[in-house]
Amino acid sequence: MGRAPCCDKANVKKGPWSPEEDAKLKTYIEKYGTGGNWIALPQKIGLKRCGKSCRLRWLNYLRPNIKHGGFSEEEDRIILSLYISIGSRWSIIAAQLPGRTDNDIKNYWNTRLKKKLLGKQLPNQSRNVKQEGKKNYTNNNLSHVSITTEGSSSQSSTTSWSEINMPLYHKMASNQMSVASSLIGSVVTYPSELDEMFNFNQVKLEGLDGLYGEISTNWSNEVSELMFPSMTPSLQGMQQLCGPVDEQVHLGMQ
DNA sequence: AATCCCGCCAACCGCGTAACT
DNA sequence: CAGTTACGCGGTTGGCGGGAT
Numbered sequence: 502m503g504r505a506p507c508c509d510k511a512n513v514k515k516g517p518w519s520p521e522e523d524a525k526l527k528t529y530i531e532k533y534g535t536g537g538n539w540i541a542l543p544q545k546i547g548l549k550r551c552g553k554s555c556r557l558r559w560l561n562y563l564r565p566n567i568k569h570g571g572f573s574e575e576e577d578r579i580i581l582s583l584y585i586s587i588g589s590r591w592s593i594i595a596a597q598l599p600g601r602t603d604n605d606i607k608n609y610w611n612t613r614l615k616k617k618l619l620g621k622q623l624p625n626q627s628r629n630v631k632q633e634g635k636k637n638y639t640n641n642n643l644s645h646v647s648i649t650t651e652g653s654s655s656q657s658s659t660t661s662w663s664e665i666n667m668p669l670y671h672k673m674a675s676n677q678m679s680v681a682s683s684l685i686g687s688v689v690t691y692p693s694e695l696d697e698m699f700n701f702n703q704v705k706l707e708g709l710d711g712l713y714g715e716i717s718t719n720w721s722n723e724v725s726e727l728m729f730p731s732m733t734p735s736l737q738g739m740q741q742l743c744g745p746v747d748e749q750v751h752l753g754m755q
Numbered sequence: 756a757a758t759c760c761c762g763c764c765a766a767c768c769g770c771g772t773a774a775c776t
Numbered sequence: 777c778a779g780t781t782a783c784g785c786g787g788t789t790g791g792c793g794g795g796a797t
Contacts, residue, residue: 515766515767516765516766516767516790516791517765517766517791518765518766538782539782539783540781540782540783551767552782552783553767553768553782553783553784554766554767556783556784557765557766557767558765558766560784561765561766562765569764570764589786589787590785590786591785591786592784592785592786603784603785603786604764604765604766604786605764607786607787608763608764608765609763609764611763611787612762612763612764613762613763616762757797758796758797759795759796759797760794760795760796760797761793761794761795761796762792762793762794762795763791763792763793763794764790764791764792765789765790765791765792766788766789766790766791767787767788767789767790768786768787768788768789769785769786769787769788770784770785770786770787771783771784771785771786772782772783772784772785773781773782773783773784774780774781774782774783775779775780775781775782776778776779776780776781
């Protein structure tokens with residue numbers, strides 16, 4: 502017994518959308534909206550498409566004010582900092598970049614941004630981070646998640662998720678963009694390990710606002726030290742990637 | 756000129772979960 | 777409260793185009 506298909510696969514067209522299909526979908530949604538039911542939408546319009554496919558097409562391509570390609574350095578910075586802090590939560594990252602879709606950002610990250618970072622790999626600084634109990638969390642109880650870091654030596658340590666990320670989220674809520682530049686300087690020095698390092702950041706968020714309570718104003722240093730306690734932060738990697746980054750972290754709250 | 760290779764990106768798939776009955 | 781349905785998300789795939797050989 503598998504999951505029931507969302508539509509009749511045999512009678513559904515797949516593959517690239519034609520201009521006619523685009524026009525039908527766009528015209529209808531602009532006129533009547535989605536009606537809150539994507540599954541029924543293609544039948545109403547007379548499209549032989551799956552509702553999920555219609556939804557995706559609308560969200561990623563037909564929706565007004567969608568931007569494609571041409572990511573700015575500022576956008577790079579934002580994507581990078583959010584990836585560092587929350588992992589591959591593309592929809593949340595996209596929400597911080599008006600006109601960008603999660604799919605676009607995901608593609609951009611996987612095909613370009615990640616490679617930019619990998620290309621600047623520093624030798625002999627490997628570090629593995631494993632997430633344990635990845636799914637052992639709820640939106641309101643993030644502190645239950647813990648991560649284990651394993652250095653190249655035999656030593657290992659366990660740090661609670663909230664210890665690492667609570668200051669970060671709080672700061673993002675109050676000053677999202679400052680987070681980008683402040684984090685970048687301390688983390689991007691170790692690009693080759695990003696994927697492994699960031700595996701622990703899989704906690705689902707409802708948004709970036711108002712998540713946590715009071716924190717120290719020295720939060721950025723705390724975060725970087727918690728994440729990489731044995732490493733000395735350097736700005737070099739980020740400056741190569743995104744241009745000059747202030748050595749001193751300037752935050753709106755300070 | 757032909758073929759191969761690789762990067763990019765649109766689209767699909769399957770899962771988790773919210774909403775509904 | 778349990779079962780069902782639909783939505784939203786992230787991972788993955790496949791086709792296309794352009795550069796390299």
